Amino acid sequence: xxxxxxxxxxxxxxxxxxxxxxxxxxxxxxxxxxxxxxxxxxxxxxxxxxxxxxxxxxxxxxxxxxxxxxxxxxxxxxxxxxxxxxxxxxxxxxxxxxxxxxxxxxxxxxxxxxxxxxxxxxxxxxxxxxxxxxxxxxxxxxxxxxxxxxxxxxxxxxxxxxxxxxxxxxxxxxxxxxxxxxx
Numbered sequence: 001x002x003x004x005x006x007x008x009x010x011x012x013x014x015x016x017x018x019x020x021x022x023x024x025x026x027x028x029x030x031x032x033x034x035x036x037x038x039x040x041x042x043x044x045x046x047x048x049x050x051x052x053x054x055x056x057x058x059x060x061x062x063x064x065x066x067x068x069x070x071x072x073x074x075x076x077x078x079x080x081x082x083x084x085x086x087x088x089x090x091x092x093x094x095x096x097x098x099x100x101x102x103x104x105x106x107x108x109x110x111x112x113x114x115x116x117x118x119x120x121x122x123x124x125x126x127x128x129x130x131x132x133x134x135x136x137x138x139x140x141x142x143x144x145x146x147x148x149x150x151x152x153x154x155x156x157x158x159x160x161x162x163x164x165x166x167x168x169x170x171x172x173x174x175x176x177x178x179x180x181x182x183x
Contacts, residue, residue: 022151023163025170027177029145033137035176038144041066041083041135042076049087049129053157058085058164062133065172079138086132089153094124129153129160131167147171 029035043063045055062085063073076082099119128150135145149167154160 047086
């Protein structure tokens, strides 16, 4: 019975860990904006996340995604839009408590005859990276579109690059937006 409890707790722990690391991507845009008039962009890192290699890769990935959508990369003085890329990281913690042999705090004798069980709690620290893409009208300086993506970071640069690629792909799936359709 004890082995089943340990295996069950391990499965629950893995399920929780898997949901904690799911990539979260969202987009929003100005419903009044006419995206058919925008054909060019300039892009830059606006808020550094203190990793020059990752920033350069993210910039290239985003520029390539916009070019694939038919937009042309130009200098800031002549582009229709300005793309500003913001990045941040945050350390988060998960607490996982596993019980065996009883019902934790209810395990004193005299409450239904259950014996005191044991429990152990583990702390899992992980770093979450967040990237925000803002697209502004170059002339009016009005925000046209915003995409955000958050995911647990790896200690391997190639895995993080794949996460940026996946987030960018999700962000630009329905780009440019068409009024009346879901973004």
